[in-house]
Amino acid sequence: MSVLMLLACAASGCTDFIEPNQLAFVMGTAVDHADDGEVEVSHQIVIPTQKSGPFGGSGDSDSFVVMSAKGKNVFEAIHKVQKKMTRRLMPSHRQLIAISEQYFQKNDVSTLFDKLNRDPANNLRDITVLVKGDLAKNFLLLDHPMEHLSSIATGKEMEINGMNRFSTRQFIIDSLSEGTRPLVPVLQIEQVKVRSKETGPIAALSGFAALNKKLKIAGFLNDAEGAGAVWMSGKGTFHAITLPWKNGKDTLSFRLTHLRRRIDSTDGPDSRRVVLTVMAQAYLLENTTSLDLSETHYMLEVQKYMNDKISEDLQLTMDKVQEWGSDVFGIGEYLHRSSPYWWKSQKDDWDHKFEDLDVTVRSNIQLRSVGASGTSFN
Secondary structure: OHHHHHHHHHHOOOOOOOOHHHEEEEEEEEEEEOHHHOEEEEEEEEOOOOOOOHHHOOOHHHHEEEEEEEEOOHHHHHHHHHHOOOOEEEHHHOOEEEEEHHHHHHOOHHHHHHHHHHOOOOOOOOEEEEEOOOOHHHHHHOOOOOOOOHHHHHHHHHHHOOOOOOEHHHHHHHHHOOOOOOEEEEEEEEEEEEEOOEEEEEEEEEEEEEEOOOOOEEEEEOHHHHHHHHHHOOOOOEEEEEEEOOOOOOEEEEEEEEEEEEEEEOOOOOOOEEEEEEEEEEEEEEEOOOOOOOOHHHHHHHHHHHHHHHHHHHHHHHHHHHHHOOOOOOHHHHHHHHOHHHHHOOHHHHHHHHHHOEEEEEEEEEEEEOOOOOOOOO
16 A cells, blocks of 8 residues: 555656756847848846946946857757757746847748747747837847846836836737837937946937738837827826926926826717827926916916827827828727627728828816926026
8 A cells, every 4th residue: 555655646747847947038139130031039038137337347247148050940040049048048037028020020020929829938028118219139239227137127118107007918919900009119229438437338229110911010109209199099007297388488397197088989880080188187397487377277287288299299190100100099999899890891991091091189187286396496
């Protein structure tokens, strides 16, 4: 009996258990175009023992390693990376997937996501970004003065600036949707000075890219336009804005919270006229005008001016994106839900029909606070 119990215990033990020190934790992945139709995949792998110092001055390069390989598809490239490793790759903690602008231009991006969606080892909570004007691999090779890993730094920067709804899962959902096109954060590598005698490269968020149905780049939005597009697409949580006052020299700066948007069709299910209304709560943080905003009529005047100016700016962004035919705002998805029978005749050529859609942007922002003082310290 005792022999049988020992055999049962041995048989019930885990045979595929891997110790943590046998794993290579992937924190970032880069995808670049390679010759002969191949793809180059690079993994940023964290090394547990980290040293401090900006831009590798005292050993930041010791905190991670970047391993790359080329293959006919993502699986083959990753398999080749694994052959170079002494530990098993662990992608479930990945923070970010960076895809180069060149790869978007020369390849079918949708093929990348078959493995990501099929393989349960990928959590899809990581962020998908586009690296403009450089290799995505070079982004992974960058040190960061505060976070050591460029992938972690970019993820935190987006989260702290209210842009935490750009996961790979959301990218896949938007890609498969008939009435929504993906909006992708854009990174550019630039030189910055962090100390009086030290400069170094850093990846900075420089706007967004609007993709079309085939996941090709329809156009780029700068930082201000991109922030507005994020708001209108319902993917932002808060926003900061500085508006010039009527005299052209003074300014008003606001922090906008509780960002929301609403889409309405004005003339029934077959209408080609849509109203997109953005909503938020505004808090005045800086005022260089001579207005005493403790006076109610001045406060109402500023609120109306703010709504008019934001509506005007967002309308320009809407018109620009419509020229590209890329519905990153999900207006088609709204029409799909509100008028499913009408949508059946529209969905096959939605990119072109979105160009001709009459979309009006309105702003409904409530000024909640003007701060502790009414007038500026002029």
